[in-house]
Amino acid sequence: MSPIQLNRRQLLRAAATAGGAALLAGCSTPGDKTTGGATTAATLAYWDWYVSQAPWVQNEIKLFQKAHSGIAIKKTTQVTDKYPDLMALAVRSGTAPDVFLLPKAPKLEDQVSQGWLTPLDKWATPAWQARFPEGSFVEGVNVFDGKIYSAPFSALAPSLQLYIHHGVFKEAGLVNPDGTVFVPKTWDDITRAAEAIATKSGGKVFGLGFGNAQKGALPWLIELFCRGAGSPGGTQSVDYRTGKWTYGTDRNYADFLTLLLDWKKRNFIYPSSMSISDEQARAYFAKGRFGMIVGGVWNQPAWEEGGFTDYSLVTLPSPTGTPQAFFYGFPGGYLGAISAKAKHPDDAWAWLDWFYSKEAGKRWVEGGYGLSIYPDNNDPAAVTSPTFKQYVAMAGTAINGPVPAIRNPDIAKVEVAPAQPDIPDVAAGIYTGQLKDVPxxxxxxxxxxxxxxxxxxxxxxxxxxxxxxxDYAFADWDPAKPYTTKRG
Incomplete structure (x- = not known):
């Protein structure tokens, strides 16, 4: 799983509010637990941030409960940008869910050291680990002091894409000589497309829109455009060539934000983008209120369920049209875990094991939610959606990058305090004009x-x-090529 996917999972994740739903199984079955002659079912609390992916989760819960009639799953989907704080509060108050998707903060190694998680070694036997591709369990990534705490869920894939609304582009005359829709690949292409959309519509349709109510969308734009321009840290990490953050010294960041402000000044951007949610922005895009939006593969299931398929996607637009950096993953990976306070740890493992099963991963891919950690599941022949096939074809834009904690496991124990204001607040301040000096x-x-x-x-x-x-610098790293731990 790539860190961008984790961050997608971190950064990455579609933001919206959704309530929890209790899905209870029947009681009087051979799998039920008995206490004092009374038959009861174990109820597990499960947390995630999945909104667009909710149909997959609900279906897996339904199938799981049918196979495990003595276990019920109570699912709660939290607001993405609030998830780390809500999880930390739940841990402190002793109300942590039994099973949950790991939050972005604190770091996984800090969650381990602070006693949040149950080691999985009791159940994650060598035979269970062998189900996963080689290199899936790595000390300093999802293994700490020899104990396993999570596992990779997704294969390396680009976490962000630029989506193109065919109808809007056609109305603006943005078509190729053969009649197909023009797909922009450079920053200038996108500027010209936005200008054409605004001009041809008389200002009624906008070139680009986003939903930054949860402070996530602006960092997505910065991540996608600057990474393509050659900034391998994006918004997710230091630039591992130097081991330092480079927001101020790498001109790509200022150049893109200056371009974004120019788009805003020229009325190319949907004017309510700072106040609407990503979920609202995706709905407005489908309705043709603007012609381009940045998001992830999580956009696609909801659109297609609603009958909207008239779009294309491209990733890593750059000044030259050729990406100068990519999305970077790492050996190992993590997504789900079991709380150290789980009341029914064996039942919690049963649900986590199901979540990570090859069969569930196959349904994940077939539903168009993303790529599976199991390579056999990622067969394009099993994908019926033409737009999801475009996403599958982009897998080459995600490669392994350096991981300091693999080269030096002690790095996993370095606890970095959050620096505030961080990129979401700075980006918002720049966009709204509160911060006038971008550099x-x-x-x-x-x-x-x-x-x-x-x-x-x-x-x-x-x-x-x-x-x-x-330890954070990898002077031998070429961002255009996969990094292997053998070099370190």
Whole structure:
């Protein structure tokens, strides 16, 4: 699983509010638990942030409960940007769910050290691990002090794409000589397309829209455009060529934000983009209120369920049209885990095992939700949606990158304090005009993040850990090629 997918899972995830739903199984069955002669079922609390993917989860719960009649799953889908805080609060108050998707913060190794999680070794036998591709369980990634805490769910794939509304583009005359819809690949292509849409519609349709109510969409735009321009850290990590954050020293960030402000000034961007949610923005895009939107593969199931299939997608648009950096993953990966306070850990494992099964992964792919960690599941012949096939064809834009914790496991124990304001707030401040000096705002952000990292490393050294800032730098890394741990 790529970190962008985790961050997609981290960054990555579609934001919206959804209530929990209790799906209860029957009681008087051979699989039920008995207490004092009374028959009862174990009820597991399960948390995720899946909104567009909710139909897959609901179906898996239905199938699981049919096969495990003594276990009921109570699902709660939390607001994406609030998920880390809600999980931390639940842990502190002793109300953590039994099974949950891992939050972006704190880091997985910190969740382990703080006693949030149950090691899976009791159930994750060598035979169970062998179901996964080689390299799926890695010390410093999903294994800590020899104990397994999670597993990869998805194969490497691009977490963000630019979606193109065919109807809007055709109305604006954005078609190729053969009549097919023009698909922009460069920053200039996108500017020209947005201008054509605004001009031909008389300002009634916009070139680009997004939903930043949960502060996620602006970082997505920065991530997609700057990564394609050659900034391999994107918004997710330091630039591992130098081991430092580069928001202020890498001009791609200022260049893109300056371009974004120009699009806003020229009325190319849907004017309510800062106040609507990503879910609303996706609905408006499907209705043709604007011609382009940035999002992930999670966009597709809801659109297609609603009958909207008139779109194409492209990833990593760049100034030249050829991506200069890619999405980076790592050996190992993580998504789901079991709480250290789970009341029925064996039942919790049964649900987590089902969640990670090859059969569930196959249904994930067939539903168009993403790629499975099991390569056999990712057969294009099993994909019926033409748009999802476009996504599958983009798999080559995600490759393995450097992982400091693999080269030096002590790095996993470095606890970096959050630096505030971070990129979501800085991006919003720049877009709304509260921060008028773009280079200055980005340099101050870079300095805050690098100071937080160096402070954390110094503290770890003071605690006897053999770490240094050099552990984050991989001078031999070519961002255009997969990085292998053999180099480190």
């Amino acid at each position: 200055k705002a980005l340099k101050e952000l870079e300095d805050r993040l690098n100071d937080a990292l160096s402070t954390a490393v110094a503290k770890a050294k003071g605690q006897g850990l053999k770490v240094s800032m050099a």
